[in-house]
Amino acid sequence: MNEKKNCKIVQDLLPNYIEKLTNEETNTFIEEHLKECDECREIFSNMQKDFKFNSQKRDHREVKYIKKYSHKMKILKIILLIIVAIFVIRTGRNFIIISSLSNKADDYVSSTNYHKKTTNFDGTSMTIMDTYSKDGKLVSFLTRVTPEETNKISVYKNGETSNLYFETGDKKTAQLNQKDVMIAVNIVNYLDTDHNLLAALLGSITSSIKTVNCNEKDCYLITNFLTSNWLTSENEGTYIDKETGLMVRSTMNGNSTDTVVDYIHEFNTVSDDIFVEPDINEYEITANN
Numbered sequence: 667m668n669e670k671k672n673c674k675i676v677q678d679l680l681p682n683y684i685e686k687l688t689n690e691e692t693n694t695f696i697e698e699h700l701k702e703c704d705e706c707r708e709i710f711s712n713m714q715k716d717f718k719f720n721s722q723k724r725d726h727r728e729v730k731y732i733k734k735y736s737h738k739m740k741i742l743k744i745i746l747l748i749i750v751a752i753f754v755i756r757t758g759r760n761f762i763i764i765s766s767l768s769n770k771a772d773d774y775v776s777s778t779n780y781h782k783k784t785t786n787f788d789g790t791s792m793t794i795m796d797t798y799s800k801d802g803k804l805v806s807f808l809t810r811v812t813p814e815e816t817n818k819i820s821v822y823k824n825g826e827t828s829n830l831y832f833e834t835g836d837k838k839t840a841q842l843n844q845k846d847v848m849i850a851v852n853i854v855n856y857l858d859t860d861h862n863l864l865a866a867l868l869g870s871i872t873s874s875i876k877t878v879n880c881n882e883k884d885c886y887l888i889t890n891f892l893t894s895n896w897l898t899s900e901n902e903g904t905y906i907d908k909e910t911g912l913m914v915r916s917t918m919n920g921n922s923t924d925t926v927v928d929y930i931h932e933f934n935t936v937s938d939d940i941f942v943e944p945d946i947n948e949y950e951i952t953a954n955n
């Protein structure tokens with residue numbers, strides 16, 4: 667009876683014994699009993715087999731899971747690495763292109779003999795600005811053509827003052843010796859990286875640059891996928907001459923109309939005759955300073 671009672675206790679303890687969760691005293695008790703009891707030994711032997719089999723199966727499942735998981739992680743890492751590499755290469759390429767164009771344009775910014783022509787077309791009206799500069803003298807011819815009429819303004823700037831000549835249809839008027847006449851006709855480095863390195867870097871990240879032909883020139887078309895006040899905005903494109911780094915065209919896609927501005931730059935072709943003013947007798951003088 668006592669033996670049978672022990673059997674129950676031993677059989678209850680066996681699972682823990684197999685998993686090595688029992689203390690030494692219990693172990694001795696169990697082992698002593700197993701030596702003498704065939705029934706319990708039989709149960710123990712079967713339990714041990716089951717345990718080994720189950721733990722093998724479990725181990726196998728874990729190994730399989732870890733392998734599958736680490737394989738997925740590897741693929742994810744490779745994809746991430748490729749994305750980072752593409753991003754770095756793209757940004758680097760863009761930055762090199764922008765810096766190189768900026769350096770080229772810098773050579774022209776301080777030119778003292780240039781002709782710059784800007785043609786602005788917004789679908790209905792066209793504005794042409796023709797500017798000639800030589801050794802500090804400046805003349806600018808502005809022509810605005812709308813379906814209704816054509817306006818012409820000629821600005822002769824000599825030092826502080828300017829003479830302005832207006833033509834609308836047959837009407838000709840002039841304003842002489844005007845001060846503070848602003849005409850934006852400098853040669854501009856649109857991609858100035860020297861003075862705005864951060865913007866250039868940001869522009870390199872957010873810009874897409876591709877080679878295109880524009881106005882018979884090999885150009886880079888720079889578009890920006892983020893709205894930015896530097897370089898270009900969303901839906902805008904800037905065409906930069908590969909040879910000079912100067913702007914050839916800019917486009918703006920508005921809600922109703924698309925605006926295209928074309929630029930032509932010429933250097934060291936301006937001669938003095940362009941600065942000869944028209945015959946003042948043909949004009950009615952409307953203002954004098």
Ligand SMILES: [Zn+2]
Pocket residue numbers: 669672673674676699703704705706707
């Ligand atoms: Zn027993």
